[in-house]
Amino acid sequence: MGSNAETRRSGCPISCSLDLLGDKWSLLIVRDMVMLRKHYFKEFLASAEGIATNILTDRLNRLEGSGIISKQPDPENRRQIVYTLTEKGVALIPVLVELMSWGKIYAGTTSVDRDKARRMQQDRRYKQRVIRELTEGCTSTPGRS
Amino acid sequence: MGSNAETRRSGCPISCSLDLLGDKWSLLIVRDMVMLRKHYFKEFLASAEGIATNILTDRLNRLEGSGIISKQPDPENRRQIVYTLTEKGVALIPVLVELMSWGKIYAGTTSVDRDKARRMQQDRRYKQRVIRELTEGCTSTPGRS
DNA sequence: CTCCACCACTTGCAAAAAGCAAGTGGTGGG
DNA sequence: CCCACCACTTGCTTTTTGCAAGTGGTGGAG
Structure with missing residues (x-):
């Protein structure tokens, strides 16, 4: 489910953006990171909209695959992973x-x-x-x- | 297919926006209207991304249902329908x-x-x-x- | 060390949506 | 009247989503 075979529907920059972000969840994850300062799987999971774990995993992988976020093991607690925005994500x-x-x-x-x-x-x-x-x-x- | 039972996942304005626009096609239709000055079914259909007729019908109905566009019979040619942006759509x-x-x-x-x-x-x-x-x-x- | 809670996922399955191709009713010009 | 054209429908398959339950790896408590 989490593989990355993004095909571009056209060269239009709006279309390209929507190829990466055009669904009901991707931008909500970015919102969580920007507005609510969330960085952990369980935090995204706890958001009001109620995303399912498999969808969340998939979206995090896609967002990482398209360079919008990056995932690293938490230096303070190796049991969890920290998700952060890249420059592309901050933009x-x-x-x-x-x-x-x-x-x-x-x-x-x-x-x-x-x-x-x-x-x-x-x-x-x-x-x-x-x-x-x-x-x-x-x-x-x-x-x- | 074209009925309107939009349920809001949360009160967050970003989430509400995505409830209406969070898919790969809705904003492309708005783009067609804004950037390419398209107003007719067949024009949207001819866009580079290649939307299917049933999906286009559905999106046009939803966008109308949520007050983003309005559809009227073309005064100049009663065989076709003119789609225009409302204030909400222009915004x-x-x-x-x-x-x-x-x-x-x-x-x-x-x-x-x-x-x-x-x-x-x-x-x-x-x-x-x-x-x-x-x-x-x-x-x-x-x-x- | 063992146990156990907790974390980020997987997996399996049902429901919904998207995509494709062919068909349909209504309209107006020839 | 006929025919081309318009905006859709319809039927079908494929893909995605959603839900619930399960899994492997980790680190702290005892």
């Missing part, structure tokens, strides 16, 4: 932020978030600050739970 | 632009595009101009064959 933060912004306004439930999101859409500097903060948080060392 | 342009930018740098093939994309990542004004131009092109009337 997905703007995508995540736009998806979040859109979702808050157009796919969400609460109106509080909506207003905050609308503000972010108009105030580009604010958005840039959010992206920068998230990026810095990801390029620094984990710092653990 | 996806930034997501598309980020996906394109990321794809060009990290998932693409050519290095020419890569350089242009890197420039866009550094020059925020340029990116904003791209987004504005695309948005304007979408909110104006089709003007087609």
Whole structure:
């Protein structure tokens, strides 16, 4: 299940991105790493959306295979594996932020978030600050739970 | 196949967005409308990625069901249907632009595009101009064959 | 050392979705 | 009336997802 035979449907960069990320789980894992600072299998498993273990394994392998994340044995606890974002993965933060912004306004439930999101859409500097903060948080060392 | 029983996996706005758009085709249809100015079933069908007719029908119905696109009979030719983006759909342009930018740098093939994309990542004004131009092109009337 | 909890997976199977090719009803021009 | 064309349907096979149970490897407690 976890093998890697990615075939590109076309040369279009959007299509290429979707070939790697176009499903319901891959970007959620990246979200977990970026927004919730998760680094461990069991942490992803505990997320609200309820991913199954076999799907999680598969997605982690694919994301590693396409160079978005890297997996290493945890130096502090050799029983577990640390998943971290690569530069390629960190570069997905703007995508995540736009998806979040859109979702808050157009796919969400609460109106509080909506207003905050609308503000972010108009105030580009604010958005840039959010992206920068998230990026810095990801390029620094984990710092653990 | 085209019914609408979207269940939300969680309240997270990113998750909500992916509930609506998290597959390999939905955003490609939006791309066709935004970037390639396509408005007709047969046009989407002719895209390089090669979507099947039943999948296309399903995605168009879902996108309509979630208010991202609207379908109307073509006033100029009653044999065909015009698909247009709603405000909610137009608001996806930034997501598309980020996906394109990321794809060009990290998932693409050519290095020419890569350089242009890197420039866009550094020059925020340029990116904003791209987004504005695309948005304007979408909110104006089709003007087609 | 043994035992045991815990970790990241596997495996097996059923259900859902995608993909393919062929067919269908409605429309308008010739 | 006929025919080409449009946006779909339908039937079928293949692939992916989802769920539950199981597995091998590790390290700490006793």
